Amino acid sequence: MPFLVSDVISRSPARATLSDLAEQVKAGAERLDDYHQLEREHIHLRLIDDAGKGLDDVAAGRVTDARTSLQSIKRRRAASSAD
Numbered sequence: 001m002p003f004l005v006s007d008v009i010s011r012s013p014a015r016a017t018l019s020d021l022a023e024q025v026k027a028g029a030e031r032l033d034d035y036h037q038l039e040r041e042h043i044h045l046r047l048i049d050d051a052g053k054g055l056d057d058v059a060a061g062r063v064t065d066a067r068t069s070l071q072s073i074k075r076r077r078a079a080s081s082a083d
Contacts, residue, residue, distance in 0.1 A: 014021060057063065
């Protein structure tokens with residue numbers, strides 16, 4: 001996160017307002033923790049959605065065995081690296 005010129009203060013005012021500055025830093029860290037928690041929850045919701053889609057594919061018969069899928073991936077990689 002970049003610092004702005006307006007973020008910089010001299011030592012004298014900093015000493016006078018050290019408690020306030022510490023509270024501002026703490027509040028910023030708490031907001032960052034909240035953001036990270038929301039991000040983790042979003043990832044979990046996406047994983048649950050993907051799992052549901054996978055179950056729908058299985059129920060609809062849209063499946064292949066792992067060996068066939070891996071061979072297909074290897075062929076595509078070989079073809080794209082040959083280009």
